[in-house]
Amino acid sequence: MNAIILRTGDYQRSIAGVSLLDRLVVELSRGGAESIKILGDPNQPELKRAVARGIAFEYADGVPTLTEPTLVVRDDVFIQRSDFTMLIEKGGTLQGPDKDPLPVGVLEDGSLENLKERLAGLEQHAPEGVTQTVRSQDDAEQAERLLWATMGSKCDGVVDTWLNRPVGRCLSKLLVWTSVTPNQVSAGSTILGVAAGALFYLGPYWPALWGAILLQVSAVIDCVDGDIARVAYKESELGRWLDIVGDNVVHITVFVGVGIGLWVQGDVGALPLGISAGIGALISFLVVLRGMSARHEDNARLQSFLDKMANRDFSVLLLILAAMDQLWLFLWMVGIGVHVFWVVALIILSTGGKARPE
Template sequence: MVFYLMNENPSSPQTEPQIQTAVLLLPAKSDCYWQNLAEVPFLLRNTLTLQRAGIKKLMIWSENTDAFQQKLKQDPRMNLDVEWIVDNAIGLHDTHVMVLDGSTLLEKAEIVEAMTPSTQYQTDGFHFFPEVLKEKNLIKVIPPRESSRLINKEDFRVAEERLLKSVGLSNDSLMDRLITRFISRQLTRVLLKTSLTPNQITFLSLLIGLGSAWCFYQGTFFSGITGALLLLVSAWVDCTDGEIARLKFMETSWGARFDIYCDNIVHFSVFFSIGMGLFFATGNSLYILYGGLAVFGSLVAFMILSGSIMKKKQAAGQGKTSETNLTDQLANRDFIYFLLVMACIERLDIFILLTAVGSNIFAIYLMYKRNRWTQ
C-alpha cells in the first residue's frame, strides 16, 4: 500500500530519519471518499490515521480537489499540513516521501512500520499512479491490499465491522475479551449514530454506576441483584466511551483521566453502599467497617496506581502492548461478574469481607513495591 520516494543515495536504514511526509493518491471514483465509515468520512479517516501514525505533512493528489478541501480544513481534529497537488506540480526535492493508495483503508500499524525506509521495489496494485511519480527514485513499494479497498456499500459494511472488532484495548482482561467487549460493541453501534461525545457517555456510565450504589444501599435481596446488574451496565457503557473515542479520533488526555476517575468513584460508592446495605439488613456494624476498609484500600491503591493506569490506558489505546503483570491482573474490573454471582446467592457479606481484606493487602503490596523502587 505504501511507496517511498527518496533521493539517489540513501544512507543506511539505521541512520535514516522517519518519513514524515506522505502523498495520498485518490483514484478518479470520488463519490465514496466522503462516505461515512463508523461515522467518519472515508478520506478524513485515512487522513486522521496518517496523522495519528506520526505523519506531519500530507499531499493529496485527486482530480476533484474542490469537493474535499474545505471539508478537511474545517474538521477540528485535523492538525496536518495538507497540500493539494494540481497539474502534476509536485515539489518533493530530496524529502523522504511515503505514497499511499487513498482508495484503501489505511491502518496505523502498517504506516508506522513503513515510516522506516528500505530498498524493495514493486508497483503492482495501484488503480491510479501519476506518470510524474514514476520518474522519481522509488526504492520501496508495498502494493495495496485488495481486501482493504473500499468501492461499494458491501466493502464499507465489512470495513466497519473490522473497525468495530479492533477497538478493544491491548491490556483488556479475560472477562473484557470474553463478555464485556462483545456487549459494548453492540452499544457502540447504536451510540455511534448519536451526537453523544465520549465524555458525555462517560458521565452516563457514572450516573448508572451511582444508581447501582444506591440500590446496594437499600440492603434488600432484589435491590442487591439490581445493583449488580446496573454495575455491569455501567461497565459496558464505560467501555463504549473509549471505543467511540478511538473510532471517531476523539481521544484526549483529559477524557482518559475523567474516565478513570469516574470508574473509581463508582467502585468506591458501591463498596461503601454494600457495607451500609448489609448493616441496614442485619444491624451488624461490622459491615460498615468492612465497607469503609474496602473504600480505603481501593483509594490507596488508586492513588499509587493512577499514573501508571493512565499511561497504560493511553498506550493500549494506541495499540501498544505491554506485559501484563500481577498488578494489572489484580487491578482490573472482572470482580463485577463475581459480585453479580454473590448478589444472586445472597452472599454480599462474603464479597465485602473479601474486598475489605483484599484491597488493603493489595494496597500494602503496592506500597512495598513503591518503596523498593525508591530505594
C-alpha cells in the same frame, strides 16, 4: 517524510462514522508523516477528525514531480498507522491479499503517473495492521468489521472479553455514527454505577440485586467510551481522567454501599469492613496517580500490573453473590483484596527505581 494522497473521486465513503479520506489523514499523521498534501479539489465535506486533532494538511492542484522520497497513497485504501510507520522506516509498498501491491508506497522521485507500475517494482511488506481496498460499500463494511475487531483494551479481563465488550460493542457501533461523545458515555456509566451503589445502601435482597444488575449495565457501558474514542479519534486527556475518576467513584460507592446495606440488616461487622474497602479503593486510586507521575520505567512496571489486575470482572461476581444473598462474602473478598492491591502497587513503585544486585 512527506506524504501525498491521490484522490480517486469517491470522497463520501465512511468507516465507523469517519470518512476514509479523514482516516487516511489522521493515520498518516500518527504514523509519522511530517506533512500531508491532498491532490485534487478541496471543495468537499470537512475532514472533521483531522481538523479536531489539529493535524496540518493542504490541498494542491495538479500532479507534482517528486524530488525526494515521498509516501504516496491513494484515497481508496484503508491503512492503519503501524503500516504507515513501517513504510516510512523501510520504504517499499504493502502486499495486498492477492499478492499484488496495495496502492501505497514510498517513491524516491519522478512522476506519479503509472502509479501501479511503479509500485510493482518496489519491495513488498506484509501489513501489520488492517488493510482494505475500499471501492464499494461492501468493501467499506468489511473494513469496518476488521477495524472493530482490533478494538479492545489491555485491561480487559475474562468478563470484559467475553461479555462486557461484546455486548457494549453493539451500542458502540450505533453511537459512533451519532454526535454522542466518549465523555458523555463515561459520565452516563458513572451515574449508573453510583445509582447501583445507592441501591446497595437500602439493604434488603431485591434492592441489592437490582443494584448488582445496574452495576453490570454500568460495566458494559464503561467499555463503550473507549471504543468510540479509539475508533473515531476522539481521545482526550479529559476523557482519560473522567474514566479513571469515574471508575474509582463507582468502586468506593459500591463497596461502602454493600457494607451499609448489610449493616442495616444486622451485620454489625459489615459497616467497618465496607468503609475499610472504600478507603482501600481511595488509597489504590492515589497510588495509581502517583504511578502516573513517576518515571517512565516505573510507570511501565505499574501499568503492566494494572493491565493484569485492574478490570471489571468483579461486577459479575457481585451479581452472582447478590442473587445468592451472600453479599457478605463479596465484602470480605474486596475488603482484603483492595488493600493487597494497593500494597503490591506501592511496592512496585517504590522498588522500580532501585538498581538490581549483580
